[in-house]
Each structure stands twice: as structure tokens, then as C-alpha cells.
Amino acid sequence: MEMHDTALTLHGYWRSGTSYRTRIALNAKGLAYRQVSHDLRTGEQRAPDYLALNPQGLVPALEAHGQLLTQSSAIIEWLDERYPDPPLLPAEMDDRAIVRAMAMIVACDVHPLNNVRVLNRLRDELNAGPDALRDWTGHWIMAGFGALEVMVARHGGRFCFGDRLTLADCHIVPQLYSAERFGVDLHAFPRLVETVRRVREEPCVAAAHPDRQADAD
Structure with a gap:
């Protein structure tokens, strides 16, 4: 069942592997989210407005409840803690x-x-x-x-x-x-x-x- 959390915005790029893995996790949690694209081929991730948001200038970044989260593996573990059902890590x-x-x-x-x-x-x-x-x-x-x-x-x-x-x-x-x-x-x-x-x-x-x-x- 989809959870409508309008506080989630994913900054990514369609072919980015790290963005791809984050989308899988968001979808697995049934979360609705807005996507903002940054074309890596043309260097949009280095645009001043994005660097002001994410100084590393990489995708993905997740705007969530007033916070900016970066690094896809950290984002996915945060999602698993914030939205624990279904879990993405085993019980043992x-x-x-x-x-x-x-x-x-x-x-x-x-x-x-x-x-x-x-x-x-x-x-x-x-x-x-x-x-x-x-x-x-x-x-x-x-x-x-x-x-x-x-x-x-x-x-x-x-x-x-x-x-x-x-x-x-x-x-x-x-x-x-x-x-x-x-x-x-x-x-x-x-x-x-x-x-x-x-x-x-x-x-x-x-x-x-x-x-x-x-x-x-």
C-alpha cells in the first residue's frame, strides 16, 4: 500500500545506479515521493543551486522532513529505520x-x-x-x-x-x-x-x- 509522504523529494538522475537503488528502497516502502532530475552528462549536479543544497554535488540526495540526506546507502538505512515495514534488513x-x-x-x-x-x-x-x-x-x-x-x-x-x-x-x-x-x-x-x-x-x-x-x- 502506498504511503503518501509529501515531505520526500528525491534528487537523482534516471541512469544513476545510486539513484536507482534509492528508488527501489522508496518503492519497497510504498512511499510516494517527488523527483528532481540533475543530468550528470551536462554537469547539472554542479549547478550553484544544487551545490547550495548538497555541497558534494552528487546524486542522490533526499529532502525529508526538513533534513537533507545524502549517500544512497545511508539514505536507504534511514528509510528502513523511519519506515520499518517492510524491513530491508533481516531480524538476526x-x-x-x-x-x-x-x-x-x-x-x-x-x-x-x-x-x-x-x-x-x-x-x-x-x-x-x-x-x-x-x-x-x-x-x-x-x-x-x-x-x-x-x-x-x-x-x-x-x-x-x-x-x-x-x-x-x-x-x-x-x-x-x-x-x-x-x-x-x-x-x-x-x-x-x-x-x-x-x-x-x-x-x-x-x-x-x-x-x-x-x-x-
Whole structure:
């Protein structure tokens, strides 16, 4: 059931993986929210009015009840505490640690090395060509997916961890989207790919897909 919380405004970009993961969490909680788009390709995230709101100049940012929240993983955990039903973390302490580890493989070890500002730096300052950028992107995605393949096989069920949507799915689903967009060979990760494709069928996840956003190309 959708909760109409008009105090929520998500600043993001349709193809941003971090915005994508935050949309999944918002949708999973059944929250209505307003979206404001900042086109990363044209540098809108560095516009003075947005920098006045979020000095780091990154997306997403969530305006919530008079506060500005940044960093997608922190936003998602805040959502889970503020709106605890349905939960995005398991009840057991050990299980929560595993779910957080799965999410952080993406948030800390994969995504930061493949985001727009890193790729722009490699291309514009270090003269990396298209083939080098593809190799760079693929290397870090495959390294993270190698670990996630084992963890999903060990702990997964209907979802990446168990049989309920968790913080892990919020992070992993967008990263697989990025891998597909960059043409990464995913044959070595059958369990991960099959699980994510199943998770994508969930209405809250499907509605968060980049192609379904109002600012999509």
C-alpha cells in the first residue's frame, strides 16, 4: 500500500545506479515521493543551486522532513529505520551483517570505480580510450560479481538474500543493469544473474528501472 509522504523529494538522475537503488528502497516502502532530475552528462549536479543544497554535488540526495540526506546507502538505512515495514534488513544480527556486506561490495568496491566522475577522469585527464574504459569497468564489476556469485549461491532464495527483498537487492540490481549497459560478460555468474532477473519482476523494483523514469532518454 502506498504511503503518501509529501515531505520526500528525491534528487537523482534516471541512469544513476545510486539513484536507482534509492528508488527501489522508496518503492519497497510504498512511499510516494517527488523527483528532481540533475543530468550528470551536462554537469547539472554542479549547478550553484544544487551545490547550495548538497555541497558534494552528487546524486542522490533526499529532502525529508526538513533534513537533507545524502549517500544512497545511508539514505536507504534511514528509510528502513523511519519506515520499518517492510524491513530491508533481516531480524538476526548475523544475517544483517551478511546483507550489509553484500550491499557494500557494490557500494564500496565496485560502483565507485565505475561512476561518471571516475570514467571522465580516466578519459579526459589520463587519455583512456573506449577499449581501456571498457576493460577498467569490466575488471571491477567482475571482481565484485565473483564474490557476490558465491554469496548469493550460499544465502540467496527468491531474492539475493533469503526470500524477502533486502538492502542487498537494492544495491545489486542496479549494478547488474550497469554491467549489462557496459557489455560485461556475465556467463561466470549464473546464480547472480538469474536471481536478479527474478527480483526485477517485483513491482517495486520494476517501477524503479531507469527506463521507466520521467527524465529517461
